[in-house]
Amino acid sequence: MVDKTEKEAETSPGLRGFDVIDKIKGKLEEACRRVVSCADILAFVARDAVLLHVPTGRLDERISRADGTKDLPPPNSDIAELKAAFAEKNLTTKDSSSCAHTIGSSRCQSFRDRLNSSTAGGQKLNAAAELDPAYLNDLRSKCAANPGTMVEMSPKCATRFDTGYYSDLLHRRGLFRSDSVLLADGVTRTYVQKHATGGLDMEMEFFANFGEAMVNMGNIQPATTEGELRRKCSVVDYYK
Numbered sequence: 001m002v003d004k005t006e007k008e009a010e011t012s013p014g015l016r017g018f019d020v021i022d023k024i025k026g027k028l029e030e031a032c033r034r035v036v037s038c039a040d041i042l043a044f045v046a047r048d049a050v051l052l053h054v055p056t057g058r059l060d061e062r063i064s065r066a067d068g069t070k071d072l073p074p075p076n077s078d079i080a081e082l083k084a085a086f087a088e089k090n091l092t093t094k095d096s097s098s099c100a101h102t103i104g105s106s107r108c109q110s111f112r113d114r115l116n117s118s119t120a121g122g123q124k125l126n127a128a129a130e131l132d133p134a135y136l137n138d139l140r141s142k143c144a145a146n147p148g149t150m151v152e153m154s155p156k157c158a159t160r161f162d163t164g165y166y167s168d169l170l171h172r173r174g175l176f177r178s179d180s181v182l183l184a185d186g187v188t189r190t191y192v193q194k195h196a197t198g199g200l201d202m203e204m205e206f207f208a209n210f211g212e213a214m215v216n217m218g219n220i221q222p223a224t225t226e227g228e229l230r231r232k233c234s235v236v237d238y239y240k
Contacts, residue, residue, distance in 0.1 A: 004066035038233035059227025075176035102165035108143035166196035
């Protein structure tokens with residue numbers, strides 16, 4: 001039996017754009033062979049998407065397995081699980097609040113368990129209590145036919161990187177439970193309320209906090225000595 005890769009992990013449904021990364025890598029290989037890693041390309045793409053500065057120097061791992069994503073907090077995490085997962089990686093509560101879910105989409109299969117009252121991890125989930133009724137009905141309608149349907153993470157501004165995400169949370173329109181539970185903790189709730197007010201000052205602070213969180217997460221055990229520079233990002237162990 002062939003092991004699943006990180007892209008095939010249960011925490012990775014809906015991830016797209018790998019073909020774009022491969023095209024970028026192909027151009028770079030033509031210009032300067034084995035200089036820029038796929039890991040750094042991903043960091044550059046994220047940087048350019050939101051105009052941030054990030055450190056480089058990562059290598060690509062030689063092995064990709066689905067269980068390599070096991071430390072990622074699942075989308076149905078409660079606030080205690082979320083904070084514990086971040087703390088384990090020496091990340092702060094502010095890092096967990098400086099969320100990137102302000103932009104992009106997700107497949108229904110990542111959150112459909114919360115569209116109806118259910119039990120997860122021994123804990124009762126009440127969809128009606130956690131989500132705005134109109135938003136809940138909209139999600140149920142979109143996800144009813146196909147769990148692979150893509151849904152915007154931020155209903156009104158899924159293509160804009162801004163603080164609209166926090167306003168959505170206050171109106172109970174957080175797509176993932178791990179979003180909604182930011183209102184269940186005093187520190188994270190204060191952060192959400194503060195940035196939900198919008199305005200240039202709050203957006204600039206959010207951009208700065210997100211940049212700091214991104215750098216902190218990018219520094220979690222990056223491969224800098226044991227690894228490789230792949231020629232093609234989707235193929236591991238290209239150079240031996």
